[in-house]
Amino acid sequence: MRRSRWAALPAAARIILLSVGAIIMIIPFLYMVSTSFKTATYVFTTPPEFIPDPATTANYEQAFSTGDFGRYFLNSLIVATISTAISLLVSSMMAYAFARFTFRGKEAIFRVLLLGLMIPAIMLIIPQFILAKNLHLLDSLGGLILFYVAGSLSLNTFLLRGFFESIPAELDQAMQVDGAGAWRRYWRLALPLAKPGLATATIFTFLACWDEFTLALTLTNSPENQTLPIAIRLFAGSGNNAVQWGLVFAASVIAVVPVIIVFLVFQRYFVQGLTSGAIKG
Numbered sequence: 001m002r003r004s005r006w007a008a009l010p011a012a013a014r015i016i017l018l019s020v021g022a023i024i025m026i027i028p029f030l031y032m033v034s035t036s037f038k039t040a041t042y043v044f045t046t047p048p049e050f051i052p053d054p055a056t057t058a059n060y061e062q063a064f065s066t067g068d069f070g071r072y073f074l075n076s077l078i079v080a081t082i083s084t085a086i087s088l089l090v091s092s093m094m095a096y097a098f099a100r101f102t103f104r105g106k107e108a109i110f111r112v113l114l115l116g117l118m119i120p121a122i123m124l125i126i127p128q129f130i131l132a133k134n135l136h137l138l139d140s141l142g143g144l145i146l147f148y149v150a151g152s153l154s155l156n157t158f159l160l161r162g163f164f165e166s167i168p169a170e171l172d173q174a175m176q177v178d179g180a181g182a183w184r185r186y187w188r189l190a191l192p193l194a195k196p197g198l199a200t201a202t203i204f205t206f207l208a209c210w211d212e213f214t215l216a217l218t219l220t221n222s223p224e225n226q227t228l229p230i231a232i233r234l235f236a237g238s239g240n241n242a243v244q245w246g247l248v249f250a251a252s253v254i255a256v257v258p259v260i261i262v263f264l265v266f267q268r269y270f271v272q273g274l275t276s277g278a279i280k281g
Contacts, residue, residue: 031048032249034050036060038246059246059250066235066247071224073228073254075225076255079148087152088198088202091160093186095159098157098164099164100185101182110157113157116154117155129218139220144219148215152205156201156204164197167190200269210255211229213230232251232252
C-alpha cells in the first residue's frame with residue numbers, strides 16, 4: 001500500500017507546516033483580543049501592534065455598561081442552551097429509530113429529512129417569518145428556539161444515525177432478551193456509547209445557535225428578546241465613521257468565551273467523533 005504524500009513527509013516538515021497553518025489561523029483572533037485592549041487612537045496604527053501600549057480595559061467596561069448587553073448575553077445563552085438540548089434529544093431519538101427500527105418508507109423519510117441540508121438557510125427567511133407571524137412567535141425567544149431546533153435536526157440526525165449504526169446490534173438484542181424496551185435500550189445503551197457523536201453535535205449546534213444573526217434580526221425587534229450578535233452589530237454603529245472597533249472587538253471576545261468553554265468541555269469526545277470510522281480494525 002502506497003503511503004500518502006502527507007505521510008511520506010518527514011516529521012519535522014509536518015510539524016512546520018502544521019505550525020504555519022496554526023499561526024495563520026490564530027493571528028486574526030490574537031489581533032481581535034489585542035484591539036479590544038486598545039483605545040480608538042491606536043486601533044489603526046501601522047504596522048499593527050499585537051501588544052497594546054498603553055493597554056486599557058475601558059472597552060470591556062463600556063461593553064458591559066452600554067445598553068442591555070447583559071440581557072443580550074443572557075438571551076443568547078438561554079436560546080443556544082435550550083435549542084441545543086432539545087435538538088440533541090429529538091434528533092438522537094430520530095437517529096436511533098432510523099438506525100435500529102425497520103418500518104415502511106424509512107429510507108424515503110430519511111432522504112426527505114436530508115433535504116434540510118441542501119436548502120440554503122437564507123432562502124427560508126421569508127417562510128419562517130410568515131410562519132412565526134401566524135404562530136404568534138414573532139419577537140420571542142420561543143420563536144428563535146423553535147426555528148433553531150428545526151434547522152439543526154437534519155444534520156444532527158444524519159450524524160447520530162451513523163454512530164448508532166456503529167453500535168453492535170447484538171448489544172441491543174441482549175438487552176431485549178433481558179426485557180429492556182426500546183426507550184431503555186436507547187437511554188441506557190445507545191446514548192452512552194454515542195458520546196463522541198453527541199459531543200460533536202453539541203458543539204456544532206451550540207455554535208450555530210450562538211452565532212446566528214440573520215434569523216434573530218428578522219424575528220426579533222425589542223431589546224428584551226434580541227441576542228448577542230445583534231448587540232455587537234449595534235456597537236458597530238450605522239456607518240464606517242461611527243464604528244468603535246475597540247468596543248466591537250471587546251464584545252466579540254466576550255461572545256467567544258462560552259463557545260470556548262463548550263469546546264473545552266466536549267473536546268475529548270469531539271476529537272473521537274471526528275476520527276470515528278477513520279480506522280477500522
